[in-house]
Amino acid sequence: MKASAARPATDRLARPLNSLRVSVIDRCDLRCSYCMPEEHYTWLPQGDVLSFAEIGTLVGEPAIEDLAMTTNATQLAQLAGPLRQAGLDRVTVSLDSLQSERFKRLVRRDALPQVLEGIRAAGVAGFASLKINTVVMRGFNDDELEALLEFGRQVGGEVRFIEYMDVGGATLWSMDKVFSKTQILARLEERWGPIAPCGPQGAAPAERFRLADGTCFGIIASVTEPFCRACDRSRLTADGLWYLCLYAQEGTDLRRLVRAGHPAEELAAFLRQRWAGRTERGAEERTKAPHRGALYQVEDLRQDPHREMHTRGG
Numbered sequence: 501m502k503a504s505a506a507r508p509a510t511d512r513l514a515r516p517l518n519s520l521r522v523s524v525i526d527r528c529d530l531r532c533s534y535c536m537p538e539e540h541y542t543w544l545p546q547g548d549v550l551s552f553a554e555i556g557t558l559v560g561e562p563a564i565e566d567l568a569m570t571t572n573a574t575q576l577a578q579l580a581g582p583l584r585q586a587g588l589d590r591v592t593v594s595l596d597s598l599q600s601e602r603f604k605r606l607v608r609r610d611a612l613p614q615v616l617e618g619i620r621a622a623g624v625a626g627f628a629s630l631k632i633n634t635v636v637m638r639g640f641n642d643d644e645l646e647a648l649l650e651f652g653r654q655v656g657g658e659v660r661f662i663e664y665m666d667v668g669g670a671t672l673w674s675m676d677k678v679f680s681k682t683q684i685l686a687r688l689e690e691r692w693g694p695i696a697p698c699g700p701q702g703a704a705p706a707e708r709f710r711l712a713d714g715t716c717f718g719i720i721a722s723v724t725e726p727f728c729r730a731c732d733r734s735r736l737t738a739d740g741l742w743y744l745c746l747y748a749q750e751g752t753d754l755r756r757l758v759r760a761g762h763p764a765e766e767l768a769a770f771l772r773q774r775w776a777g778r779t780e781r782g783a784e785e786r787t788k789a790p791h792r793g794a795l796y797q798v799e800d801l802r803q804d805p806h807r808e809m810h811t812r813g814g
């Protein structure tokens with residue numbers, strides 16, 4: 501969600517506090533290999549999960565100017581219409597393959613038909629935008645870029661290709677599985693000819709491009725071209741820990757504050773102050789790692805479920 505404020509707080513790199521990603525739940529009904537490849541997970545204690553009223557207190561509802569949801573789309577066939585009616589502005593869905601066997605292998609569930617139905621429902625529900633996120637993995641789905649773009653065109657969605665990231669949870673990550681922005685562009689150019697930039701990037705993580713026929717798509721090159729310098733995003737986990745970076749080791753416990761009954765102005769002042777000290781730029785730092793591999797091993801993740809990407813929000 502994007503907040504509107506006359507003068508947003510800025511951090512030590514002059515990045516505004518604009519965008520908050522709220523996880524409403526730490527569970528998922530899929531098991532994608534780039535996020536949840538293990539057999540067992542430690543879930544957040546139910547009593548720690550924030551109620552909707554507590555989330556409302558923390559996000560300061562009146563200041564929201566743009567509300568978007570990111571989803572795996574498994575429930576969207578039933579919920580796209582009601583969500584739009586309830587005021588949701590935009591939807592982003594994940595879709596990494598259009599081939600049912602491959603999809604099944606990736607997510608370890610037989611869910612492609614319901615996901616596609618969900619995305620189609622979102623396409624006709626009247627959202628201001630529909631984005632389709634695809635994590636591109638070398639040797640797995642890098643031969644589907646063209647098909648995914650075609651699918652995006654059919655459903656009225658804009659595809660965003662994402663480089664496979666070494667975030668928490670991605671225990672199977674290795675650099676040789678990353679299919680880079682340069683390689684994505686080369687692959688698409690081979691098929692469709694010259695590709696042009698499509699407008700300024702701003703704070704949005706995706707760099708947008710346009711094919712000769714006018715189709716726009718995005719690339720999120722978090723691994724090869726990190727964009728931390730423009731990052732205005734922070735994350736709130738379902739149990740109320742506030743992370744100022746996807747790679748941050750520590751989060752700030754806002755659940756404690758909200759449950760202690762601090763007034764809204766006090767909470768707002770605390771958040772502004774905390775943001776003012778922000779220096780994080782995790783993806784840029786990762787590029788300096790001498791032997792870059794998975795960020796955490798399974799044992800590290802078991803010690804603290806907040807290190808998991810499915811807990812922190814992708």
Ligand code: SF4
Binds near residue numbers: 782783
């Ligand atoms: S790594 Fe951290 S600072 Fe960089 S873009 Fe991601 S969340 Fe923002």
